Amino acid sequence: MVKNITIFTTTTCAYCPMVKKYLGAKGLKYDEVNLDENPQRQQEALAISGALTVPVTVITKQDDTKEVVVGYNLAKLAPAVA
Amino acid sequence: MADVNQVPKHEVIIVGAGPAALSAAIYTTREDIDTLLFERGVPGGLAAITDWVDNYPGFAEGIAGLELAGNLQKQAERFGAVIELGEVLKIHDEGEWKRLETTSGDMLARAVLIATGSDYKKIGVPGEQEYYARGVHYCATCDGAFYRDKRLVIVGGGNSAVQETMFLTRFATHIDLLVRSTIKASDVLQKELQKYVDDGKVTVHLGTTTDEIVGENNSVTKVVGTQDGKKVEFPTDGVFVFVGLKPNSEFLEGSGIELDHIHLVKSDENLQTNMPGVFVAGDIRSGATMQIASAAGEGATAALKIREYLEGHTHPVQN
DSSP states (O other), X not given: OEEEEEEEEOSSOSHHHHHHHHHHHTTOOOEEEETTTOGGGHHHHHHHXXXXXXXXXXXXXXXXXXXXXXXXXXXXXXXXXX | OOOTTTSOEEEEEEEOOSXXXXXXXXXXXXXXXXXEEEESSOTTHHHHTOSEEOOSTTOTTOEEHHHHHXXXXXXXXXXXXXXXXXXXXXXXXETTEEEEXXXXXXXXXXXXXXXXXXXXXXXXXXXXXXXXXXXXXXXXXXXXXXXXXXXEEEEOOSHHHHHHHHHHTTTOSEEEEXXXXXXXXXXXXXXXXXXXXXXXXEEEETTEEEEEEEEETTEEEEEEEEETTEEEEEEOSEEEEOOOEEESOGGGTTSSOOBOTTSOBOOOTTSBOSSTTEEEOGGXXXXXXXXXXXXXXXXXXXXXXXXXXXXXXXXXXXX
């Protein structure tokens, strides 16, 4: 079970709305961190994902374990939020 | 051979959801032709990840690629087009039906439109794969924000390279643009680029190959190239690569659909491939001009040709 979801995005990223749309269609709520508006959080996104890219989706489970999905990758995102 | 009673059926399946595919879907769905699109990436394709589109007719001031893609998608969906997020893996000719192996299982279609477009090519130099997404990138609108107040190297000299160089100046302090031969971008883009060169934001290095991307401590530090037969180095925090396009036609290998020598799909004057009932439009078509406007036009043409094909061959689908 998912406890909460955070998505790191940028304003111009085309793949970010795809992740949001997918989660929305599943009825899942999420917090969004737009890195254009919050550039001070870029290092946090990098530390979590190991990649200089967005979207980065962080799924926290009920037991507080985290799964990180880099990019728009349904093969990883779907089971992570199931 | 699939049992047609057991497999989901559609009049038309469109492989891809870029400008050619969405334009075709606008035409087919407006005529109540049941149409399903398969998209493995983002609807809008490369157009969606292009910063700004200045040459698509009807937008006097240009339009953001993401917005254009979103508008095309909304327009197609308004008439009933359905976009399935998944991938078509194989196409088989079973006569009246084409069977598509997809990530959602087998599906049947009376007609198929291949509109899978292209992705950006890699340069194939040491360091490129190693630093992928950690200093080497292919999508400026996705990853540019990580280079605020940093130096960048951009590789390429075509329209995409120049357009995305100008976009990335909003983040980077300086950009070295490495061009293997001469700049091939349109005159308009070259003139725009010159403004950034004059301002000192961009330095263009013509006749410069990119030989290696070098890093240390998990970060890119420089690009090594060759200019006039001499080794040159460009200190940088990241590299964006725009060196041309690679057709998304791998899934057609072994299908019997004829490809040309660079793996683009061959077609006749009706945009039909050598497999009857399978059409092609947009950047993936052999002879395409690789423009968003022409892709959209080809999509519309293909839809009309598909309608003619369906009228001549079929009865409506009954699921």
